[in-house]
Amino acid sequence: MATGIPPHEKAPDGARYARHARLSLIGRAGQEKIEQSSVLIIGCGSLGCAQAAFLARAGVGRLLLADRDTVQTPNMATQLLYDEQDLRAQAPKAEAAARRLRTINSxxxxxxxxxxxxxxxxEPLIGKADLILDATDNFETRFLINEAAVKAGKPWIYGGVLGTDGMVMAVRPGHGPCLRCLFDLPPPEGRLPPPDVFGVLSTAAAWVAALQTTQALKALACGGADWGRxxxxxxxxxxxTTAEVPxxxxxxxCNKREFKFLKPA
Ligand SMILES: [Zn+2]
Structure with missing residues (x-):
């Protein structure tokens, strides 16, 4: 999965990532793969903040953070990377998150x-990444991610949170189902209320993000994840609860390679 990104400067004793490297499931070789990887996070809300913090601390070599919105008051309860200065400035979330993450890992x-x-x-964004993490709050964007990832043959990790519940599935094109194997079309508008209407518990978002990030680290370090579960x-x-998705x-x-969401009428 390496993209030719040079490994960043390491502490002489490798102490920074020692906790992960000492895990037999990751090991030193797995940690080096993580450090040579590039991950795209689509969405910098409650899921994206937690995913980005975990991956920056894990030493992922390059993080791309995509979001169109600015930091607003209701975000402060669940979006862990932002502070009141970001709120006063109504800073773009992607930029505020990047600033905070650079103080965590330069x-x-x-x-x-x-x-x-x-x-x-x-498509150009996905082309820069080895793996994509879904941190959106809508199915239209997820269907777009699914098509672009399948077309490019890149793994992506679906995740959604609403209220106190969440769902996570790792998708590896050609090695199991994609999102459209599960859902033919996005739910009709209004069928699923967005988190700003329905509410979301911060810890539910953090749990979903933790499971998604675990799938990402497994895929990057070992090439394995719970594909299609x-x-x-x-x-x-x-x-x-866990269920196999056929x-x-x-x-x-993923079968006929018809990418209708990438080619809107
Ligand atoms: Zn499919």
Missing amino acids: GIAIEPVVADISAANI MHTLDIWNGTV RDPACPC
Whole structure:
């Protein structure tokens, strides 16, 4: 999965990432792969803030952070990278997140992208990444991510949170189902209320983000993740259930390679 990004300067004794490198599941070789990887996070809300903090501290060599919005008052309860200075300035989230992450780890490359992700710009962004993390709050963007990732053959980690519940599934094109194997189309507008209407518990978002980030680290370090297994979380009751998602042999996306969301009418 390496993209030719030079490994960043390491502490002489490798102490910075020792906790991860000492895990037998990651090891020194896995940690080096993580440090040579590039990850695109689409969305810098409650999921994206937590994912980015975990990955910056894990030493991912290059992080691309995409979000069109600015920091607003309701964000402060659940979006862990922002402070009141960002709020007063109504700073673009991608830029505020990048500033904070550089104070956490100055040895990695962090690129903010202040933009609305659309069919017009998603493919070049995905082209820069080894793996994509979904941190959006809407299914239209997820279908776009799914198509662009399948088209490019890049793994991506679906994640959603609403209220105290969440879902996570790792997608590896050609090795299991994609999102359209599971859902033919995004839910009709108004069927799923957005988090700003329904509410979201900060810890539920952090749990979903932690599971997504774990899938990302497994994929980067070992090439393995729980491809095609849907994890459904309820943090209020402390439960996780997992189900295998079958690949749809007639899937218009991963089977027929018809990318309707990348080519809007
Ligand atoms: Zn599919």
